[in-house]
Amino acid sequence: MRLAIDVMSGDFGPRTSVPACMMALEHFPFLTLDLVGDPQAIQAYTSSLYHHRFRIVSAATTITQSASIGEALRGAVGSSMRVALEQVSSGLADGAVSAGNTGALVALSCKLIGCLEGIKRPAICAQLPRKDGCFFLLDCGANLTVSADQLHEFAVMGDALARGVGSVKTPRVALLNVGSEESKGNPVVRGAADKIGANKSICFDGFIEGHELFDSSVDVIVCDGFVGNVALKTTEGLALHLRDRVSMSVSRGWRRLFTPLTKLLLRKAVNWLNPRRYNGASLLGLSKVVVKSHGSANVEAFYAAIDCAIREVNAKLPQQIESQISQHSTEAN
């Protein structure tokens, strides 16, 4: 398996992405990598131990985080993100990972790699922890306004991801809504409930509300990209804020004496929501595997994103999604 890694994007560039690539080469003997970016900057972080399993693919520029999608597309030629995706579109690599500008990654992936038949635009799918295990949340920002059909599509794609990558035999799928009763929500969400409910391949659990996300046993939660983006970022923001607040509250006055003890006591609870463990959002609906890493990923987190791409390629995720979608449209016709 060969992955193309955009090692230049993200807040820390090759300083974190290249060591993460070396870690991945160490853990996965079947893996080979294309490290895409500035050769000089990359070489400083590579390990000669794996020199026969990676190659450096030169790219002169990097798309900035603040670029608008238009700017990013115009200035994309020769950028590390575009070159990494070209490696995939030309068949030289099986999948790509980038920590760059999300909008640009979605737009360039659509343009260069293309969506599966019947899918207009990929959905961004993130993984989040719940009481026991984790769940997949999609869309997290690629489709701000959706139709009931698109929400149904997201359910199919999330179901395939939970089966193929999450190893869940019969994933439970729910729609994020403002209430759990059938009458609640807007017409799009209610229409999607009818469509997902009618799809016999999906184990549909109905509506789920925001306060149930972390205590449910649902595996896939579906919503439009605006709502998913806010839910995901609110979770990240609150988790980080609470972590800082706990650190602060045990670092003042006499409490300082107990800082090491508190850290030890709370290790499990803090680790549960460690965003690094859940790094790697999948762009579902593309004909090849593309994974987006958080821009602020450290080595461990970027490694998690590569791991995510490896599992998706292994599970032949795009083909799985394609076959489920075509199966459903055959049944529906």
Added chain:
Amino acid sequence: MRLAIDVMSGDFGPRTSVPACMMALEHFPFLTLDLVGDPQAIQAYTSSLYHHRFRIVSAATTITQSASIGEALRGAVGSSMRVALEQVSSGLADGAVSAGNTGALVALSCKLIGCLEGIKRPAICAQLPRKDGCFFLLDCGANLTVSADQLHEFAVMGDALARGVGSVKTPRVALLNVGSEESKGNPVVRGAADKIGANKSICFDGFIEGHELFDSSVDVIVCDGFVGNVALKTTEGLALHLRDRVSMSVSRGWRRLFTPLTKLLLRKAVNWLNPRRYNGASLLGLSKVVVKSHGSANVEAFYAAIDCAIREVNAKLPQQIESQISQHSTEAN
């Protein structure tokens, strides 16, 4: 000042709401209350100390939490919620508090009390903690699909609330979005940004993302009711889940020895997000004050909701909102 309290609704009925009313009578010497519900159930929890400052208003039924809005409206006659709102609409009370079915409360308030001129439907505004102080989030679920004009209306109402009740001199107002750049979001949000930006009475801070909610210094955050409902409930759900997870992680094995110490160490951090402190969501845009308490409110939390209603009546909030809206529409014409 007289408030009508629906003491029957909510998970615990008069067992928590009536003691909270007695607490409010103790703290606010100018306050008199109408306790609306089943006289026998109410009397068990009243204190004779304040018997001259409350009266019991009989109501035979209670609207259930699970009732649809249609059912609630049909079955509302003689219910504690409806009778409490009628006390306000007939001018016998200055404001109402209920822990009942949110949809029914919004619908009945519109019908019995009515919206201010130019406002179609009230918005639900919740209060949430941020790093230093708190912020107001609206709409939290009354308006699932909104126009740019409505988001502008929410900004005006939130601004009036922050001034009148939050005692913020110049509230900073932001729009919740999927990115902070001007080009981000859907046309409704971008249109609202133009409208709020053009309103000279509002100090508009632009877009804010989900992860910034708890670390910003913004006082009012505006979004549609679907997004706000998910953001609010996700916050509540994660906070409660983390609290349970922390309790659990210090209650097993040798860690049990340190449970009291950990509780002491974390008291401040846990208290920061105590939902009881922030209970009381305002129905903004009505011509009178109506406050919704959380259904699961305990005595302390229900007291917070009464306190919220008192501050709104004191600040003459509906009149404030009305004058700001009419001032803006005069300027705009």
